[in-house]
Amino acid sequence: MPVDDPYKVLGVQPQASEEEIRGAYRKLAKRYHPDLNPGDSEAEERFKEISAAHDLLSDPDERARYDRGEIDVSGAERPRRSYYRDFAEQQGGSWYDESGSGRSGEFDDVFSSFFSGRFGAAGRRGTAEFRMRGTDRQYVLNVDFLDAVNGTKRRLQLPDGKTLDVTVPPGTQDGQVLRLRGQGGEGIGGGPAGDVLIEIQVEPHPFFRRDGNDIHVEVPVTVAEAVLGARIPVPTPRGAVTLRVPEGSDTGRVLRLRGKGVPAHGAERAGDEYVTLKVVIGPVDDEFKDFLRRWSPDHRFDPRRDMGRDSGRDRGGAAP
Amino acid sequence: MIGSDELRQLFPGLAAADLDAWIADRWVRPEGNPGAYRFREIDVARIRLIAELREDLAIGQDAIPLVLSLLDQLHHVRRRIRLLRDVIDMQPDDVRQAIRNGLIARIGTSSPDR
Numbered sequence: 001m002p003v004d005d006p007y008k009v010l011g012v013q014p015q016a017s018e019e020e021i022r023g024a025y026r027k028l029a030k031r032y033h034p035d036l037n038p039g040d041s042e043a044e045e046r047f048k049e050i051s052a053a054h055d056l057l058s059d060p061d062e063r064a065r066y067d068r069g070e071i072d073v074s075g076a077e078r079p080r081r082s083y084y085r086d087f088a089e090q091q092g093g094s095w096y097d098e099s100g101s102g103r104s105g106e107f108d109d110v111f112s113s114f115f116s117g118r119f120g121a122a123g124r125r126g127t128a129e130f131r132m133r134g135t136d137r138q139y140v141l142n143v144d145f146l147d148a149v150n151g152t153k154r155r156l157q158l159p160d161g162k163t164l165d166v167t168v169p170p171g172t173q174d175g176q177v178l179r180l181r182g183q184g185g186e187g188i189g190g191g192p193a194g195d196v197l198i199e200i201q202v203e204p205h206p207f208f209r210r211d212g213n214d215i216h217v218e219v220p221v222t223v224a225e226a227v228l229g230a231r232i233p234v235p236t237p238r239g240a241v242t243l244r245v246p247e248g249s250d251t252g253r254v255l256r257l258r259g260k261g262v263p264a265h266g267a268e269r270a271g272d273e274y275v276t277l278k279v280v281i282g283p284v285d286d287e288f289k290d291f292l293r294r295w296s297p298d299h300r301f302d303p304r305r306d307m308g309r310d311s312g313r314d315r316g317g318a319a320p
Numbered sequence: 321m322i323g324s325d326e327l328r329q330l331f332p333g334l335a336a337a338d339l340d341a342w343i344a345d346r347w348v349r350p351e352g353n354p355g356a357y358r359f360r361e362i363d364v365a366r367i368r369l370i371a372e373l374r375e376d377l378a379i380g381q382d383a384i385p386l387v388l389s390l391l392d393q394l395h396h397v398r399r400r401i402r403l404l405r406d407v408i409d410m411q412p413d414d415v416r417q418a419i420r421n422g423l424i425a426r427i428g429t430s431s432p433d434r
Contacts, residue, residue, distance in 0.1 A: 025376070089402070093362065093399060094396070096362070096366070
């Protein structure tokens, strides 16, 4: 900001004496010195003006040239300088925390009063104490697929050496968070302890897949089992059960085992297990080949009929 | 950091005896030992401040430690507030909002920053 009149800036008459100018400057500098106004950027602007005006008027030669109209105040402006406050605001400023005046220790820590209740108690009646709930602590626990489905107990070793027995309830989902009340950080001022929050990460299973409370599994069957029907053992989360494969089943047929999914938990009913059959041919001997060569079914069957007649030809004429 | 010679160049008008007295009174706390002091930027800025308090602002010798002590306390509190602000900044949105609401309720403005 350009300053027109240094006399006005300092609030003195144009015929003011050097003493008057110095006195006016001191008075204003005490009020606007940036180090006496930490955090106030307007004070810094004001102080620059005052300093520039004083620089000009305190030098008799410069003042005379200004009075004759030869120069203006901008010639006396200084570059931006740094102040003590610029350094004291940084963490390094704590170097001067205990002043040399012998007040050391008296002004210890603002924050201690936050948590001791001194602030709060002053404004309230009685013995208001600062109470605060302890912090929550968060952990991640990896659990096997079947342990998450059936439920399990695990003993955790916490980083602070404490051990914690965790009950993973049946039907626990991937990403579910278990809350152990009162096992977290200690409360302050008699406040309750925080909680431990355990996020469960469920490992995938080689052949089981979960959808809500239902379990899906693909089970291979032989041609004979599929065609003639059979009773076969299939895995469920709680061990193998016998499944009746109806005669004439095919790959992709889905059979339901009621109540063999995720067990009932809380308000949830037990889920089902869905078994998808997959016919596998397995090792083939000459007898099987001969049978197929001799075999002439009553009804011709084209398993690719839904794929359209042209699709094969478009891809290079492999179709008959 | 600079040594005593460079410091003298920065403050040609400062008497060596004055600086020694300030150091002895712990108004200024350089590193090193007498004769081989090393001055940090903050020490240099503090020397400039003390010189200005004395010369430009005509603060008496007795009042300077009082001014320094009050300033040091003020800066301590300001650094602590900044630390508190940084910690609040790291809190979840709902915690920050709760703190903001609490401040607004007491200060009576929608802008608790000022």
